[in-house]
Amino acid sequence: MYNDRLPHHRHRSCRFPPPKPPAIPFTDAVIVLRRPGELAPTQEHTTSTGAYMVGRLAPGDYQVKVYRDERTIGDETVSITAGRVTGLDLEVGAP
Numbered sequence: 001m002y003n004d005r006l007p008h009h010r011h012r013s014c015r016f017p018p019p020k021p022p023a024i025p026f027t028d029a030v031i032v033l034r035r036p037g038e039l040a041p042t043q044e045h046t047t048s049t050g051a052y053m054v055g056r057l058a059p060g061d062y063q064v065k066v067y068r069d070e071r072t073i074g075d076e077t078v079s080i081t082a083g084r085v086t087g088l089d090l091e092v093g094a095p
Contacts, residue, residue: 025050026092030067033078035060066092 031052034041046052059082066074074092 026066026068026073028068029073029092032065032067033057033062034065035062064088064090066090068092 025048026046027048027050029046029050029052030043031046031054032041032043033054035058042054042057044052044054057080059080061077061079064074064076064078065072074090076088076090078086078088080086
């Protein structure tokens with residue numbers, strides 16, 4: 001039987017937590033990765049969809065910074081493991 005007085009998963013009021021608004025991709029942002037103690041960073045630019053890929057990294061921890069118009073808009077640490085693809089979905093602030 002169907003009881004329309006009970007909340008159902010199809011109703012918007014049952015969603016918890018409320019969905020986040022879709023993220024707006026940052027195009028042509030500069031992604032900079034640096035290992036602690038190393039001088040030369042590795043860098044890449046984001047695509048028109050906000051995606052980026054940095055290949056051939058040695059295993060270890062990296063500091064990841066995101067720049068746009070020469071301003072830091074994101075900062076995070078990531079651990080790279082040998083033989084695995086590591087994803088990092090950065091949430092950045094407004095430029």
